[in-house]
Amino acid sequence: MLKKLLPFVEHAIKKPVWDCRMCGQCVLHSTGMTCPMTCPKTLRNGPCGGVRENGNCEVIPDMQCVWAKAYDRKESLPMPAVWKEHFNELRPPVDMRLQGSSSWINLITKRDQQTPAGWSIQDGAH
Amino acid sequence: MSLLREKLENSSDRVFTAEFPSIDGGGMASVARDAARLAPWFDAVNATDNPAAHAHTSNTTTAIAMQMHGLEPIMQIVCRDKNRLAIQSDLMGGALHGIENISLLTGDDVTAGDEPEARRVFDIDSTQAINITRIMMTGKYLSGRKINPAPNFYIGAVENAAAPPFDYRIERALKKHRAGASFLQLQICYHPDRLEAFCKGVAKIAPDLKLIPTVVLLKGSKALGFMNEKVAGIDVPKDTFARVASATDQAKEAYDLTLELAQHALSLPGVRGLHVTDFRHDDSLNNFMNDLGLKPRN
Numbered sequence: 001m002l003k004k005l006l007p008f009v010e011h012a013i014k015k016p017v018w019d020c021r022m023c024g025q026c027v028l029h030s031t032g033m034t035c036p037m038t039c040p041k042t043l044r045n046g047p048c049g050g051v052r053e054n055g056n057c058e059v060i061p062d063m064q065c066v067w068a069k070a071y072d073r074k075e076s077l078p079m080p081a082v083w084k085e086h087f088n089e090l091r092p093p094v095d096m097r098l099q100g101s102s103s104w105i106n107l108i109t110k111r112d113q114q115t116p117a118g119w120s121i122q123d124g125a126h
Numbered sequence: 127m128s129l130l131r132e133k134l135e136n137s138s139d140r141v142f143t144a145e146f147p148s149i150d151g152g153g154m155a156s157v158a159r160d161a162a163r164l165a166p167w168f169d170a171v172n173a174t175d176n177p178a179a180h181a182h183t184s185n186t187t188t189a190i191a192m193q194m195h196g197l198e199p200i201m202q203i204v205c206r207d208k209n210r211l212a213i214q215s216d217l218m219g220g221a222l223h224g225i226e227n228i229s230l231l232t233g234d235d236v237t238a239g240d241e242p243e244a245r246r247v248f249d250i251d252s253t254q255a256i257n258i259t260r261i262m263m264t265g266k267y268l269s270g271r272k273i274n275p276a277p278n279f280y281i282g283a284v285e286n287a288a289a290p291p292f293d294y295r296i297e298r299a300l301k302k303h304r305a306g307a308s309f310l311q312l313q314i315c316y317h318p319d320r321l322e323a324f325c326k327g328v329a330k331i332a333p334d335l336k337l338i339p340t341v342v343l344l345k346g347s348k349a350l351g352f353m354n355e356k357v358a359g360i361d362v363p364k365d366t367f368a369r370v371a372s373a374t375d376q377a378k379e380a381y382d383l384t385l386e387l388a389q390h391a392l393s394l395p396g397v398r399g400l401h402v403t404d405f406r407h408d409d410s411l412n413n414f415m416n417d418l419g420l421k422p423r424n
Binding site: 040041042043044045046047048049050051052053054055058059065067068071072088090091092093094096116117118119121 | 205206210231232234235237238246248249250251252253254257258261264266267268269270271284285286289290291293294297298300301304305313358359361
């Protein structure tokens with residue numbers, strides 16, 4: 001029941017405020033409270049090289065680059081220091097299976113932290 | 127070990143890279159012609175992956191064809207047209223043919239190309255693609271499945287030092303470096319001050335990240351204006367444009383401008399060479415390389 005209801009509630013709140021796309025693995029806190037899924041290229045790790053001279057998006061010329069906005073907001077919005085520290089973390093690929101599910105449930109169950117087995121391999125191979 | 131890696135990691139020599147022309151027919155004869163033209167000057171040449179969102183001969187097969195003609199490829203992979211499975215198979219295909227240099231980038235949007243109605247993919251972003259390439263070097267696919275033996279890549283990426291948000295560009299370059307990139311080819315830049323701030327900022331924190339800025343040989347103000355208006359992320363300052371547009375000999379002025387930008391770029395910290403894009407298609411490439419103090423290889 002909750003699993004069916006919560007996505008509706010979450011979307012009703014997050015859509016008007018952040019234009020939430022219900023990816024089900026919310027990273028808003030680490031991206032200056034700016035949703036990276038609203039980037040036409042859905043980039044989760046920073047802006048592409050196509051940002052216009054006025055700071056607007058390559059694809060939608062009238063829209064400010066999502067990552068330019070995120071970077072500004074990270075500095076200007078009041079938020080816990082740890083959220084700011086997370087800004088430059090490497091965010092993993094989106095798990096497409098979570099699309100449409102509630103990120104709140106996925107946060108509590110830690111489902112949103114599951115990554116493919118290879119993702120976390122660290123050996124500094126360069 | 128690739129020549130590019132050898133030079134960048136084990137010498138202090140400058141490296142010079144270029145772009146292999148997109149192949150739209152013409153067969154191996156055209157590959158041979160272009161390879162012969164570029165081989166005397168360049169350590170490695172980019173095998174592009176549908177540049178500017180236009181379909182061409184694929185990145186892997188171009189890289190293989192270049193290698194067959196004695197030219198060391200840097201195989202580009204963009205995130206626009208392929209999901210994570212296809213990107214990993216590109217990498218494995220490259221490895222099968224001994225291709226070591228890889229450059230991973232976001233890619234222009236489909237709306238920049240001649241098939242703007244196409245579905246854009248962007249299943250993963252360039253930084254994730256870099257990390258996945260690094261993972262594969264440990265003998266695993268992203269899923270954790272084994273690759274035996276592990277492929278050997280020399281990972282590169284791209285950054286645009288001159289596009290907003292400027293301060294963030296340095297952090298993003300460092301993030302790509304942490305993910306696994308050893309070298310960065312930088313987007314064309316007509317703002318020497320921005321390039322300088324970027325290179326200084328990166329070199330201060332990651333002196334082992336090799337920077338390769340790009341310069342372009344152009345015929346005159348028409349091409350310069352086109353880049354300013356049509357190429358995403360490239361801004362040509364008004365004064366720079368006016369300098370070329372008002373010159374009596376535009377071709378010479380454009381050439382001098384490129385030479386100045388190249389010499390400035392080479393003087394910056396962290397910079398280990400140049401990426402040279404030739405849109406003139408005349409004899410100026412040879413003059414340019416000579417003016418930079420280079421001699422053609424045999």
